[in-house]
Structure formats: structure tokens, C-alpha cells
Amino acid sequence: MRQEFNSSLNHLELKDNRLHSLLELTNAINANLAIDQLYRIFTFIMKEQLNFSRFALLMAQEEWELAAKSGYKGKITPNDLAQELQRFKDITLVASSNSPQLKDFQAVIPIFHQERALAFLLLATPGKTEYLEPQHFSFAQTLTNILSVAIENRRLTKQNLIQERIAKELELASEMQKLLFPQELPSNKKMDLSGKYIPRHAIGGDYYDFIPLGDEEYIICIGDVSGKGITAAMLMANFQATIRTLFKYQRFEMSFLMEELNKIVMKSAKGEKFITFFIAHYNAYTRQLTYVNAGHNQPFVLHGKNVTLLNEGCIGLGMLDELPYVNVGKLILQPKTTIVLFTDGVVELENEAGEAFGLEQLIKQVKAFAPLKMEDMNNLIFSKLEEWKGPLPYIDDTAIFSCKFF
Numbered sequence: 001m002r003q004e005f006n007s008s009l010n011h012l013e014l015k016d017n018r019l020h021s022l023l024e025l026t027n028a029i030n031a032n033l034a035i036d037q038l039y040r041i042f043t044f045i046m047k048e049q050l051n052f053s054r055f056a057l058l059m060a061q062e063e064w065e066l067a068a069k070s071g072y073k074g075k076i077t078p079n080d081l082a083q084e085l086q087r088f089k090d091i092t093l094v095a096s097s098n099s100p101q102l103k104d105f106q107a108v109i110p111i112f113h114q115e116r117a118l119a120f121l122l123l124a125t126p127g128k129t130e131y132l133e134p135q136h137f138s139f140a141q142t143l144t145n146i147l148s149v150a151i152e153n154r155r156l157t158k159q160n161l162i163q164e165r166i167a168k169e170l171e172l173a174s175e176m177q178k179l180l181f182p183q184e185l186p187s188n189k190k191m192d193l194s195g196k197y198i199p200r201h202a203i204g205g206d207y208y209d210f211i212p213l214g215d216e217e218y219i220i221c222i223g224d225v226s227g228k229g230i231t232a233a234m235l236m237a238n239f240q241a242t243i244r245t246l247f248k249y250q251r252f253e254m255s256f257l258m259e260e261l262n263k264i265v266m267k268s269a270k271g272e273k274f275i276t277f278f279i280a281h282y283n284a285y286t287r288q289l290t291y292v293n294a295g296h297n298q299p300f301v302l303h304g305k306n307v308t309l310l311n312e313g314c315i316g317l318g319m320l321d322e323l324p325y326v327n328v329g330k331l332i333l334q335p336k337t338t339i340v341l342f343t344d345g346v347v348e349l350e351n352e353a354g355e356a357f358g359l360e361q362l363i364k365q366v367k368a369f370a371p372l373k374m375e376d377m378n379n380l381i382f383s384k385l386e387e388w389k390g391p392l393p394y395i396d397d398t399a400i401f402s403c404k405f406f
Contacts, residue, residue: 018139021045025143029150039068042147046070050140054104054124058082059148060117061155071124072104085110085120091137109141111148119148180240182210187373190284193220194374195401196382198345204397205232206343207240211247216284219247222341222401223277224296226316231273238268239275254281254292255326258314261294265318274318278310278341282333282405289339291329295319299341300363302370303334307363310339338370338404345398346381351388366402374402 028041039057046052047070054071058064064078081101088108095106102108102122109121121144123137185193195208205225212218223239225232242264246252252260257279265275278299280291293299293313301308312329333339342362349357365384369377378400385398 018050021049021143022146025146029146035151035154038147038151042143043068043070045143046140052123052125052140056105056122057144058085058120058122059151060119067119072122074101074104076101082117082120086117088120091141107137109137109144111141111145113149113152118152119144180207180237182208185210187375190406191218192374192404192406193402194378195399196378197397197399198382198394199397200228200345200394203230203233204228205236206345206397206399207236208341208399208401209240209243211244213247213251213281218282218284219243219279220282220339220341220401220403221277221279222296222299222343222399223275224343224397224399225275226273228397235265235269235273236275239265243279254279254290254328258292258294258317258326259323262317262320262323266321269318271318274316276316276344278313280310280339284405287333287405289331289333292326293329297342297344297347298359299339300359300366301331301333302338302340302363302366303336305367307367333405335406336404338366338374338402340366341401341403343397343399345394345396346385346400348396349385349389349398350392350395352390352392357385357388370404374404378402 025038025041025045028038033041042057046055046068052070056069056072056076057067058076058078058081059067060082064082066076066078069076084099084101085108088110089112090110092108092110093106094102094108097103104124105122106124107122109123110117111119111121121140123140181195181197185195187193193210197204197206197208199206205228206223208220208222210218210220221243223236225236225239239261242261246257246260261277265273275294276296277294278291278296279294280289282289289301291310291312293310295314295316298309298311300310308331310329312327314323314326340362347357347359347362351357362381365381366377369380372380381400
């Protein structure tokens with residue numbers, strides 16, 4: 001009778017200890033204590049309240065880390081050991097394991113969430129091990145599960161906050177980038193200009209511009225930075241600001257301008273990126289177009305059924321410290337001439353068969369729609385691009401800048 005009483009008392013004490021341990025850990029989590037403090041509380045509970053003589057806790061963070069241990073002096077390599085433990089899906093006794101990192105423990109307790117391993121707890125109890133069953137470790141599994149899920153939730157919350165902040169920054173950057181493009185393009189008796197741009201991501205590295213130099217002289221240009229994303233957009237924003245600043249104060253010979261722009265891109269990008277660029281100066285008095293194509297997709301001039309590719313120029317800006325040559329192209333524009341500038345996202349757009357849209361098809365569409373206003377023509381071309389790619393995404397930033405001179 002006395003033995004039964006003592007057994008019942010011990011059982012009650014064990015339940016009381018477990019309840020106290022559970023409350024202590026959950027209160028610490030609810031108090032939003034630092035993760036290292038949670039590990040210290042977990043270590044105290046395992047060692048002092050639950051009397052585990054030896055344990056090691058592996059937690060999945062950016063990489064696996066040894067979050068807590070007690071009574072074990074051997075070396076643990078978290079990533080290697082976690083890889084070895086992936087095969088355990090339930091509480092498993094490993095006292096007879098041949099693994100050098102498992103031989104000093106009695107059980108492995110894995111914690112999984114949606115098939116992703118969050119934690120592994122290695123345990124050993126004092127005394128004999130031959131009568132141990134997996135249920136002896138079930139409460140330790142409960143505590144580890146509570147701890148690992150709480151830490152995982154914090155990680156996800158932090159990740160979501162970071163993603164929200166990045167999304168807001170990208171949204172702001174996207175709005176700022178839109179301001180770099182000309183807000184209004186002329187459409188009058190002298191000329192009709194229109195541009196359309198779809199970035200591959202929130203922000204991109206394509207750019208086009210129209211810069212009046214006086215009543216009858218204008219700059220039109222288009223560019224594309226190698227690479228995408230924020231760094232490409234920042235480089236292009238700096239490049240655009242440089243061009244506008246240069247033309248604000250004086251005129252330049254095209255060859256000299258390209259040499260200076262090449263130096264600026266080399267200094268800004270440090271040889272890690274380059275810019276393909278096309279720039280043209282149009283004089284409405286003389287109807288002369290003077291241009292340089294710096295490695296960019298060849299814009300073309302359409303007059304009637306005649307097409308002229310604008311391919312005179314130099315290599316891309318920022319490819320070499322110095323441009324080996326700069327060829328300046330010149331031609332006279334007849335009335336009702338259309339010039340189409342575009343980036344590689346247009347002609348390299350693929351359909352489901354892996355076929356590129358191509359320059360030939362772009363010219364065909366421009367010939368068909370050139371009598372329309374340039375804005376309508378651009379919209380129709382983009383409709384054709386949508387039809388061409390079908391359900392596939394745009395593979396690159398995509399821009400068209402169309403100019404008709406009457």
C-alpha cells in the first residue's frame with residue numbers, strides 16, 4: 001500500500017513538474033523574450049526539471065545551428081548531423097547506433113512542420129537504457145515542438161516584415177523610375193512621339209528620352225543596362241541625369257559626347273555593367289538626323305515602304321576604358337518619316353515554341369500601323385507581343401519609343 005502511495009506521489013510530482021515546465025516555457029515565449037533566453041530556459045528545464053543528463057538541440061535557421069546542449073563534450077557539426085538525422089520522422093531510440101555523433105545519446109526527437117525539419121533533439125537519461133520506450137521522451141518532444149514552432153513563427157514574421165519593406169521600397173523606386181521617363185511627349189503638326197515601357201520586374205534598366213534643345217532641335221535616345229533590378233535601374237537613372245545635365249548647358253559633337261559618356265559609365269559601373277545606347281540629334285530646319293548607335297538594337301527609319309537601319313556607331317558604353325572608334329551616322333528625313341527605337345525585350349520575346357518575335361516581324365507591324373498615331377501604333381504592337389508570348393511572362397524589360405516627323 002505504501003509503495004502504491006509513493007508511486008502515485010511520484011507520478012503527481014512528475015505531472016506537476018511537467019506542467020510547471022510547460023507554463024514556464026510558454027510564458028517566456030508569450031513575453032517575447034530573446035531567442036537566446038528561450039534556449040537558456042529550455043536548457044534549464046531539460047537538465048534541472050526533467051533530469052536529462054545529456055542532450056543537444058539542433059535548430060534550423062539560415063543554416064543548422066547547435067542551439068543548446070548539456071552534458072555532451074563531443075564535437076557536433078550541425079549541418080552534417082542534421083543531414084544525417086533527416087531520415088528520422090518519429091521519436092527513435094538510437095542507443096545502439098554506430099554513428100559517432102549519435103552513440104552517446106539514447107533517442108532522436110525530430111520536429112517537422114509541413115515536411116520541413118525545424119529541429120532535432122538528441123537525448124540521454126541517467127541509469128539503465130534497456131527498458132526505455134519512445135513514450136519516455138514524448139513530453140520532451142512537446143516542449144521542443146512548442147519552442148521550435150515559436151522560433152519558426154518569429155523567423156517567418158521577420159521575413160514577412162522584410163519582404164513588406166522591400167516591396168514598399170520597390171514600389172517607391174518604381175514610382176521614382178517612372179518620373180525619369182518623359183511625362184509628356186509632343187504630338188502636334190511638327191511631330192508625333194510616343195513611348196511605352198514594361199519592366200520585367202518592379203523596376204528595370206531600360207530608358208528612353210526626348211530632350212528639346214530649342215524650337216527646332218531635339219534629342220531622342222534609348223538605352224538598356226546589362227543586368228536587371230535595382231542596380232541596373234540606379235545606373236540608368238544616373239546615366240539619364242547625366243545626359244540631361246550635359247545638354248542643359250551646351251551642345252556636343254556626337255563623337256566627343258560618346259567618349260565622355262563611356263568614361264562616366266566606366267566610373268559608375270566599374271566595369272561590372274555596360275549600357276547599350278542610341279542617341280540622335282534632329283534638326284527640323286535642315287531635316288538632318290545625326291546619330292550614334294552604341295551597341296544597341298538597330299532602330300529603323302520607315303518612309304513609305306523603305307526601311308533604313310540605323311547601325312553607325314560604336315561598342316556599348318562601359319565595355320572598355322576607351323572607345324576604339326565612334327562612327328557618326330547622318331541622313332535627311334523626308335516628311336512623314338517614322339523612326340522606331342526599341343530594346344531587346346521586344347525582338348527577343350519568345351512564344352511557346354521558343355521562337356523570338358524578331359526584327360523582321362517588328363518592322364512588319366510598324367509598316368501596318370505607321371499611318372496611325374504613334375501612341376495607337378505602340379499599343380497595337382504591344383498587343384501583338386501579348387499574343388506572341390501567350391501565357392509566358394516577359395523575359396526582359398521591354399520598351400518602344402516611336403517618333404514620326406511631319
